[in-house]
Amino acid sequence: MNKQQIFDYIESKKDCIIHVNDRIWEYAETAFVEYRSVDLLCSVLEEEGFEVQKGIAKLPTAFSARFGCGKPVIGLLAEYDALDGLNQKGGLAVKEPTSEEDAGKPGHGCGHNCLGAGVVAAALGIKAYLESDPAHSGTVIVYGCPGEEGGSGKAFMAREGVFDECDVALTWHPGPSFAVTNGSSLANYQVHYKFYGIAAHAGSQPQNGRSALDAVELMNTGTQYLREHMIEKARIHYAITNTGGFSPNVVQSRADVLYLIRAPKSDYLAELYERVNNVARGACLMTDTRVEIDFVKACSEKIRNDVLAKLIYQNMEQLPLPTYTQEEQEFAAALREQCRKSKTPLQMAVDTCGEALRPQLEELFAEDTALSEFLLPYYANDIPVGGSTDVGDVSWVCPTGSMRGMTTVAGTPGHSWQFVACNNTSIAHKGTLYSGKVLAATAYDLLNDPALIEAAKAEHTRRVAPEGYKCPIPADVMPRAISDL
Ligand SMILES: [Zn+2]
Numbered sequence: 001m002n003k004q005q006i007f008d009y010i011e012s013k014k015d016c017i018i019h020v021n022d023r024i025w026e027y028a029e030t031a032f033v034e035y036r037s038v039d040l041l042c043s044v045l046e047e048e049g050f051e052v053q054k055g056i057a058k059l060p061t062a063f064s065a066r067f068g069c070g071k072p073v074i075g076l077l078a079e080y081d082a083l084d085g086l087n088q089k090g091g092l093a094v095k096e097p098t099s100e101e102d103a104g105k106p107g108h109g110c111g112h113n114c115l116g117a118g119v120v121a122a123a124l125g126i127k128a129y130l131e132s133d134p135a136h137s138g139t140v141i142v143y144g145c146p147g148e149e150g151g152s153g154k155a156f157m158a159r160e161g162v163f164d165e166c167d168v169a170l171t172w173h174p175g176p177s178f179a180v181t182n183g184s185s186l187a188n189y190q191v192h193y194k195f196y197g198i199a200a201h202a203g204s205q206p207q208n209g210r211s212a213l214d215a216v217e218l219m220n221t222g223t224q225y226l227r228e229h230m231i232e233k234a235r236i237h238y239a240i241t242n243t244g245g246f247s248p249n250v251v252q253s254r255a256d257v258l259y260l261i262r263a264p265k266s267d268y269l270a271e272l273y274e275r276v277n278n279v280a281r282g283a284c285l286m287t288d289t290r291v292e293i294d295f296v297k298a299c300s301e302k303i304r305n306d307v308l309a310k311l312i313y314q315n316m317e318q319l320p321l322p323t324y325t326q327e328e329q330e331f332a333a334a335l336r337e338q339c340r341k342s343k344t345p346l347q348m349a350v351d352t353c354g355e356a357l358r359p360q361l362e363e364l365f366a367e368d369t370a371l372s373e374f375l376l377p378y379y380a381n382d383i384p385v386g387g388s389t390d391v392g393d394v395s396w397v398c399p400t401g402s403m404r405g406m407t408t409v410a411g412t413p414g415h416s417w418q419f420v421a422c423n424n425t426s427i428a429h430k431g432t433l434y435s436g437k438v439l440a441a442t443a444y445d446l447l448n449d450p451a452l453i454e455a456a457k458a459e460h461t462r463r464v465a466p467e468g469y470k471c472p473i474p475a476d477v478m479p480r481a482i483s484d485l
Contacts, residue, residue: 001132003441007319009128010121010437017124017436018429020044021117025090025424028082028106028113031147032481034061037080038144041065041116045142048124049131057160059479062153063144064162065123068130070137072453074443075163076126077171077394078119079148082106084482088420093334095417107420110149111174114407114423114432118172121436126443138447141166145390147479150190152299154390156479158397159471166398167453168308170442171391172435174407174423175414176345178321179352179376181402182309184384185392186235186262187269187301189472192294192485193219193280194242197287199253209251213244215283215291216255222279223259230272233384235262241485258296258485264384266300266472296485298472302392303463306380307456308401308442313378315441316403322430324371332370332409332427338418345372345410351386352404353379370409371427387414396469399456401442405435 001009010017020040027036038061042052050065086107087097097103108114119142126140143162147153154163163169173181195216200209223236230236238259244252261276263269280291324332343351346365350358353376360377394400407428412418422428446452 001129003444006125006129006440006444007437010125010433010440013121013124014433016044017117017121017433020120021114021429021432022424024080024113024116025108028087028108030084030106030482031081031149031151032059032061032479034080034146037116038063041078041080041120041144044120045123048127050123050127050142057157057162059146059153059156061146062157065142066139067127068139070139072167072446072450073139073141073165074126074446075166075169075398076119076123076140076142076439077154077169077391078116078142078144079112080116081112081147081149083109083149083415086415086417086420088417090421090424091331092421093331093338107417108423109415109417109419111407111419111423111428112148114174114428115172118405118432118435121433122439122443125437125440129444136447140443148390150482151479152297152390153479155297155299155393155471155473158393158469159473163394163397168446168456169394169398169400170402170439171400172403172405172439174428174431175404176406176408176410176412177349177372177376177404178316178406179404180309180313180316180378181352181404182304182306182380183352183354184264184304184382185302186264186384186386186388187266187299187392187472188260188262188388189269189273189298190296191259191261192256192296193259194256194292194294195254195289196292197251197253197289200251202249202251206251210288211251212255212289213252215287215289216240216257218283218286219257219280222282223276226275226279231263231268233264234268234272236276262388264301295474295477297479299388299390300392300396300472301384302389303395303460304380304382305399305401305456305459307452307459308399309380310378311445311452312401312403312438312442315438316375319434319437319441321373321375322434324373324427328427329371331425335409335418335422336370336411339409339411339413342411342413348411349376353377354381354383372406372410393471396464399460403435403438405431407431
């Protein structure tokens with residue numbers, strides 16, 4: 001079987017892949033409760049002859065699905081969780097919930113429905129290839145990775161050693177352009193600070209009360225001052241999850257604040273985390289309250305791999321990009337208008353590829369088209385994008401290559417209703433299938449040239465030296481759904 005035959009096989013499974021794409025979009029399940037999405041993915045893979053194991057790494061909605069045997073072992077990372085509050089009608093360029101009662105429910109604002117479906121497409125292509133030549137040694141494993149959003153599912157899986165058997169891992173992410181993704185991302189910690197005080201009548205005996213809410217406010221104020229004395233690329237965000245009730249005439253005995261602390265490097269982040277803890281302790285001293293520091297999750301920064309990125313890029317160059325109908329162009333243009341307040345497509349591309357490529361990108365984006373029907377230039381840098389991904393933890397364990405497939409219009413902000421609106425349309429289907437084919441073709445190259453895997457591994461060893469991977473999540477911390485925070 002050659003690459004074209006692999007593409008033809010994936011094309012023959014198109015209806016199934018689109019079905020997966022759109023059903024997971026509908027299910028829109030959030031971190032660690034993606035039961036229906038997992039059932040669907042596993043049943044498709046099982047039917048195709050993959051050996052499926054659910055509930056790996058002590059996570060009910062994580063799974064592995066393997067095909068083939070022997071070395072090399074190629075891991076494919078699938079995601080399928082949605083974001084809370086982003087319910088939106090698909091294929092509509094106006095903000096509108098799928099129904100009145102669904103307003104405010106979760107939606108696929110990061111396109112993880114496409115991500116899961118595209119990985120299935122890649123897996124089926126690789127399976128067909130391995131099947132065509134039974135003497136060929138090689139294993140493909142789809143890793144069903146739950147809770148990417150706010151959960152760092154892959155970091156928990158990496159802590160349990162799930163990815164240790166992989167020679168390489170491949171994945172993709174949906175977005176507003178076609179690109180290889182060979183930069184870094186921010187490591188992060190999510191920590192719940194829970195303050196305990198003493199309730200009292202706020203009017204008659206305030207002297208006997210100790211306000212947990214005061215402590216939260218002072219912690220947040222302390223953090224504002226801390227921000228001036230940390231590196232520019234670090235980020236500290238918070239959400240007050242418990243204000244202690246609605247009675248101003250009661251001294252609040254309980255208040256909670258959820259922090260997300262980010263930095264480009266894990267070691268710096270560990271230091272910054274201790275400084276934030278000290279701010280929390282300081283707030284306790286000032287208010288005579290107590291704080292419980294509840295570590296929720298963490299993920300590591302992404303380690304790039306130029307060998308894999310170049311290989312993915314070559315395959316992107318070889319496979320013609322999708323073309324779009326008049327109807328798709330019109331919908332895209334209408335949705336593009338709804339993204340005007342976001343970063344420009346040019347700025348988004350500069351953020352991805354780095355400032356050095358701006359002149360080249362200015363040419364590509366000279367025309368303000370709704371669909372970016374071109375491939376962004378190859379890049380390799382260690383510049384972290386503003387966000388984080390738990391793919392970072394896998395990239396510490398084994399060489400990891402990733403790309404972006406276009407599933408939405410130019411300028412679509414991440415985690416937005418506009419993203420949801422596009423991710424179950426034919427524009428998204430094309431990006432999903434394209435990405436699946438590129439990943440399958442990349443795996444084909446890796447299966448046929450052991451030297452590529454050796455080179456990717458040598459680069460990986462050099463980049464993670466000298467310490468290698470250390471999971472940032474303490475051993476006793478278990479993943480939790482949003483409702484259990
Ligand atoms: Zn995402």
